[in-house]
Amino acid sequence: MKTVSVLVLSLALACAQPLAEEQNIRERRDIIHERKVGDGTVFGKLGVPETGGAQGMVGYKGNLMDNNYGRVDGQAHLTRTLGLPGGPQTGAGGRLDWTGSRGGASVDVMHTRGLGTQLDAQARGTIHQFDRNTKIEGYGGYSQQFGGPGGRQRPNYGFGATFRRRFR
Template sequence: MKFIVFSAFCLAVAAAMPYEIIEDEDGQQYYAVPISREKRQTKWNVNQSGVGISHTANIFDNNKHRLDGTASAAKNFNSHGLKPDQIGGRLDYNHKPSGAGAFVGADRTRGFGTDLNVGAKYNIHQSKNVGVDVTGQYGRHFGGPGGTGKPNYGVFLNAVARF
């Protein structure tokens, strides 16, 4: 089921990409796919308890929309085997003209379950000196020794004024 959802997401992103059809002198048609170099960032962390790595990259970016993704994994030194003890991922979407955005993320710790978090932000008003937005978040823990936890959620109104 996860593979089907992931495949559908990848297909939707590919379908949303702006393709241009060009034709050469012989009448052969080609898809012109825009290519741009985006900043990607890989971070390593090693300490007395273990090692961790995370990689963040831009997946899609145009004048109106931006999608970034992060994947992470960690291995504790005191555990056995080669599998990572923690794995996770996050997608961040930003609608550039409005400043609105959303995210979805999940982190799985072997033997302790999975944490799922989603959230969204919508700008109500934005000017030179005042900004007002509403945000909503939802989080829940699934599985592990304590079982599935109760949902943790909230809606917040944020205001910023510069004098």
């Protein structure tokens, strides 16, 4: 009888342990608000970044151009992060996205006071279309940190190509 009691008690504790751990796991959620203003959108966001603390962002995004050559969308934003060990951080940034019929490109710049400026650029597109099911696509990226505690960093870049064939 003692063996059965110990076995039942051990089984109950083993089943209860994962339930207690699951209750402590919370999904990270951001509060986002957007409102149409003119031809664009004003947005605000409150959340918890991966680095910790609490971050607020406010900005404006909209379409800058849309014609036969493609579409250009732009965004500008300000951020404020609180609760970090080094004190609060303030940043300003912007982004441009171009999308055309054969590819696209984006440039993203973010300056954080005391940490410098981060520049990121990506491009992708069709290099050659053999037929409607076969093509070669190319892509590339570049990023670099300017200023901040580490000074100007070496650039990080990469390029590549993909052969794509759809079988029907």
